Amino acid sequence: MKLEGFPDLPDFPPGEVWLAGAGPGDPRLLTVLALHAVTVADDIVHDALVDPRVLKLARDxxxxxxxxxxxxxxxxxxxxxxEILIERARLGRRVLRLKGGDPFVFGRGWDEAMALHAAGVRFRVIPGLTSGLAGAALAGMPATSRDTNHAVVLAAGHRAEDGTSAADWEALARLGQPLILYMPMAQLPEITAALQRGGLGADTPAALIQSATTRAERVVESTLGALVVDAAREKIGSPSIVVIGANAGLRRQLLSSMVGWS
Structure with a gap:
């Protein structure tokens, strides 16, 4: 599709690595630049959550x-x-590192960029729609609204590779701002208990969104105090995001007129 006046897309030279986000799930949410990268790359180093339909857009x-x-x-x-990225680039390949969401939002994109920099490999960053914001929005929950909040906290719900948790949940609770949690299911009981110790009430609105923006999406509205029980009852697993705060309770105001995502 040719769009009059649209900027030219950049060349993808051999020996470069492009770190791209594939968005939250639905392949239609790819950016134009990410789509371009998929269609011209020699090697695509991809995550498990990248939709197979995206990969089918690649060269034969x-x-x-x-x-x-x-x-x-x-x-x-x-x-x-x-090492895979560096070795492939040094072979003169056009290497696309394709991640779900955005490579610089809980995606290890920074780690990879630093490794490429240290190895003297040229790279480009292609941001993508991050699941915490796009998934919540498409489920009817704004990240911010004039009536509820002017800030939002994005936090990783899983532990770091060394077994520690980077987030101080009690401190985050005291900020009084809504939270959007990525990959929280394994630590959900611990997180919800800590948030309540930090001062968030058990009746704080909350929601779970599993497989956001895909055909398998499920949304469970709940409260902070009931979140763990509701997740178990509804058999919510990964990949999921959790929204906690006043914005999670706004969804019902939109459902009667909001067109479903399909």
Whole structure:
């Protein structure tokens, strides 16, 4: 499709690595630049959550390297992924590192960028729609609204690779701002208890969104105090995001007129 006056898309030179976000799930939410990268790359190093329909847009002779990290399952170490990117680029390949969401929002994109920089490999960053914001919006929950909040906290709900948790949940609760949690399911009981210790009431609106923007999406409205029980009853698993705060309670105001995502 040719759009009059649209900027030219950049060349993808051999030996470069492009770190791109594939968006929250639905392939139609790819950015134009990410779509361009998929169609011209020689090698696509991709996560497990990238929709297969996105990969089908690649050249027939493109090589696919799956390096997805899934909780509780054997996964490539980050250093191994870094080495793959560097080695492929040094072979003169056009290397696309394709991640779900945005590569710089809980996506290890910074780690990869630093490794490429240290190795002297040129790279480009292509931001993508991050699931916490896009998934919540498409489910009828704004990240901010004039009536509820003027700030929002994005936080990773999973533990770091060394087994520690980077987030101080009690301190985040005291900010009084809505939270959007990525990958929280394994630590959900611990997180919700800490948020209540930090001062958030058990009746604080909350919602779980599983497989956001995909055909498998499920939305469960709840409260902070009931979140763990509701998640277990509805068998909510990964990948999921959790919205906690006043904005999670706004969804019902829109449902009668908001067109569903399909």
């Amino acid at each position: 002779d493109a090589e696919f390297i799956k390096v997805g990290k899934r909780g509780g399952r054997p996964s490539p170490h980050q250093r191994d992924i870094n």
